[in-house]
Amino acid sequence: DRTVRLFPPCNTANYLQITGPRSPSIVSVAQFRPEKDHKLQVEAFHCFVEKTGRSDVKLTLVGGVRNDEDKARVAELQDLAITLGVENLVEFEVSVPYTRLHEILSQSLIGLHTMWNEHFGIGVVEFMAAGIIPIAHNSGGPKNGHCCTWGWIPGYDQGTVL
Numbered sequence: 001d002r003t004v005r006l007f008p009p010c011n012t013a014n015y016l017q018i019t020g021p022r023s024p025s026i027v028s029v030a031q032f033r034p035e036k037d038h039k040l041q042v043e044a045f046h047c048f049v050e051k052t053g054r055s056d057v058k059l060t061l062v063g064g065v066r067n068d069e070d071k072a073r074v075a076e077l078q079d080l081a082i083t084l085g086v087e088n089l090v091e092f093e094v095s096v097p098y099t100r101l102h103e104i105l106s107q108s109l110i111g112l113h114t115m116w117n118e119h120f121g122i123g124v125v126e127f128m129a130a131g132i133i134p135i136a137h138n139s140g141g142p143k144n145g146h147c148c149t150w151g152w153i154p155g156y157d158q159g160t161v162l
Helices: 038-052 068-084 098-107 122-129
Strands: 025-029 058-063 090-094 110-113 133-136
Touching (some): 025 038, 025 098, 038 068, 058 098, 068 090, 090 098, 122 133
Parallel strands (some): 025 058, 025 110, 058 090
């Protein structure tokens, strides 16, 4: 009889309970798959560190691995962080339990989501529920307001580093 709107289509109750101080940290939550563009995140973070001189900000990449290809992708990202000189500022949290993810989100200030043309962006919804400022690719679900209407990477085009 009654129409009910269910949005977002994920359980955000635990995130809404987060309070307390945040550390100067950026978090990314996405499986380590090519389309999630973690490489761009590490490169953009390197640019941020170079331009600001900040060495107190950390980038934490949280994600699951499905197979050996994903594990190799994580190793390549770790090598990239070393090559760019930010290995001490970039942390990799691979296939962590939900309790650890919740802990990371409760301490983070900014959430980074760089997938081009993401169909929805559940990670962005989780960022917002956890009180994290989302910065998302200006395309797909995030652009069309399916999960938020602010926090874009201004002027970002696919393949362009900030």
